[in-house]
Amino acid sequence: MIRFDEVSVVYAGADQPVLRDVDLTLEEGELCLVVGRTGAGKSTLLGTVNGLVPHFTGGTLAGRVTVDGRDTAHFPPRELADVVGVVGQDPLAGFVTDTVEEELAYVMEQLAVPADVMRKRVEETLDLMGLADLRHRALSELSGGQQQRVAIGSVLTAHPKVLVLDEPTSALDPTAAEEVLAAVVRLVHDLGVTVVLAEHRLERVVQYADRVLHLTGDGTVTSAAPPVAFRTASVAPPVVDLGRLARWDPLPLSVRDARRAAAPLRQQLTGRPVPPARTAHATDGAPALTARGIVVRYGDVVAVRDVDLDLRAGEVTALMGRNGSGKSSLLWALHGAGPRQAGTVRLADAPSTPVESKAVRRFGARRTTKAEQRRRVGLVPQTPTDLLYLETVGAELAQADRESGAAAPDGARDILDRLAPGIPDDTHPRDLSEGQKLALVLALQLTTAPDVVLLDEPTRGLDYQAKRALIRIVDALAAEGRSVVISTHDVEFVAASADRVIVMAEGETVADGSTADVIVASPAFAPQAAKILAPLPYLTVGQVEGALAAAGTGTR
Structure with a gap:
């Protein structure tokens, strides 16, 4: 489906190419996960698939990239829109209409899809991406995660053969991210869509990948199956870090597989003191910031509802x-640059700022x-x-x-x-x-x-x-x-x-407590180490490593 033939990309003024002699073939119906350090060239690699690189980004592309038989050097992005759907890192920058429903229909309008087909696809996508309740909402009023789901849905309506996703879950809460990834996996498995996905939160996606493309940082790209790639990859999720620490073979990529392998490790850790996840610095003095009765409204929508908050120094x-x-x-209200219809905010050693005064629209x-x-x-x-x-x-x-x-x-x-x-x-x-x-x-x-x-x-x-x-x-x-x-x-x-x-x-606070008490109690918020080693109270791989080091023994 996608062929890279000795592809190199260099930008003007750069000392070395971002991509160097990339030679890959990505098959139909593969989910390819692109990993690498920040700035290693992941976005550039994705951009070559639909011609954004170099048609719009500039730079020089050597070699050849073909998608479904089309050479991207001769087909600019607008002539690949029926084959390649792209969702960038900033979804708001890519919107061209005002409401959710209009945005979902826009790509199909440009491709002259019949009106009856458009209506059906819009309804399917609203359900697929969990957007039905937002269909008439203005895009500018949506949260960052909601905008991300709309952006993904807008390219899915064109039924592309290739889907390119750049950080698709970065703005999503854990539950919404699972829903989006489940939808993407269905496209791969049921419709044979080829997905090329770059993501830093690898703990969310690594178990779904068929292939890993690792950008090493010197312009080269290696391709391997996930268990092989993550043995030596420069970036890895906690489940892989724990597997490396415990020397598990084969290397597990999901919590389910890791729990099956973790029984000896749990036994080894049982009864040992658990190192703290971090050093506490909080003081018992007066709060650094005190907020009382904070209310924020946008029209008829109440975003923050009568919130009280004390923030301690350290x-x-x-x-x-x-x-x-x-x-x-809430953050913007605490800062003072955002709207606040009711409530007060006080800094330590500073007078309170009553909301009734127009002067306090900016903090203090x-x-x-x-x-x-x-x-x-x-x-x-x-x-x-x-x-x-x-x-x-x-x-x-x-x-x-x-x-x-x-x-x-x-x-x-x-x-x-x-x-x-x-x-x-x-x-x-x-x-x-x-x-x-x-x-x-x-x-x-x-x-x-x-x-x-x-x-x-x-x-x-x-x-x-x-x-x-x-x-x-x-x-x-x-x-x-x-x-x-x-x-x-x-x-x-x-x-x-x-x-x-x-x-x-x-808009309300429903839980407030120590990190261990709150996140472990929620399946959606629990980190991978906690899920793998439960009921032991470990939150991070670093705690496991510290416990083993303190005992003076290795893993087995």
Whole structure:
């Protein structure tokens, strides 16, 4: 179905090609998982399948890519739309209509599909993607996860032979991600659709893959069956890390297979002290931020409903819940840049800000300068490009250092290199991958080290190594007495980084407690290590490794 014949891609000004001499054949009805570090070239590889590379991205493509017999060098994306459906990392950027139903129909209109067929396919897709209740909703009013499902559904209506998905579950809660992946697997198994999928949250998708394409970082691509590929892959989900640690053979790729292999390991760990998943830094003093009676409405929709919240200095709090539960709206209300129809927010050693005054539409506007506001509360939004406005990465980093008064001239650069190393200063921020953009914005915001740090889906587009670097940065902020709130669907990240978990539903808090108590009690939120080793109270592979090391024994 897809043939790469000695394909290389190099961008203008680059020292080396992003892809080098790629020679692959992807068969009909295969689900091919593309893995690699952030910035390794996964999006470029996907873009070659429908001609986005090089027709729209620029650069030079050598070699030949054919899809269903069509050479992408001679067929631009619009002439491949009936064969290849593509969903990018930012679904909102790809929408061209106003409502869900209109967006699902748009591609078919461009392909001149008969009206009666269009209506039937729209209804099928609404049910397949769980969008029936949203059919008349404006796309701009949907949560990030809902927008992702609409984007996938919009290309499915054309019944393509090849489906290209770039981070398809990155904005979805665990349950919604399972629904989307189940739909994708049905397309592969029942209709013979070839799916090429890049995803950093490998724990969600690895068990469904027929083949793994591993981008090693030097431009080369290796192809192998998943159990073989993940023996040595530079990125791997927790189930694979645990299998490597325990030396299981064959290497399990699902929780079910891992539990079958884990009986000796569970026996070995029984009765041993469980190391903490992270070092606690929370203080018992006054809260760093106190919120009371927060209400946020958008028209008739109540996004946040009378929420009370105390954030302690040195504590890392994870905010979880299904898409549309009000997490982002609460963060923006706490920050002060978003709407808040009722309630008050107080910072430690600062006066309360009554909602009745128009001046407090921005946090503490009557009492603090903008520089002081940014120093006290920092927010990284779901769409990090909203905060990027200069021409180069170097200019953004330098501006952050100037505004924060950083003592070290490379303060922001040091944070960026820990998250996504190797990004040149002269790169335009809009040319970065989504993961690199997020890493850049995190570096800009964390340079100021505010008293309260609010992160909205900070792990989107980040590989496991970058997430570990982010955990170290978050832990350092907590050790300095900062309060950190992370809104996320990434249960593995929460297990390793958070002291406390708050679960929201329909704008209300429905659970609030320690990480172990909250996420293990929920099948949807439990991390892979907890599922594999239950009933033992382990959350991360690092805890298992620590317990074995403390006992002075290896695995068997």
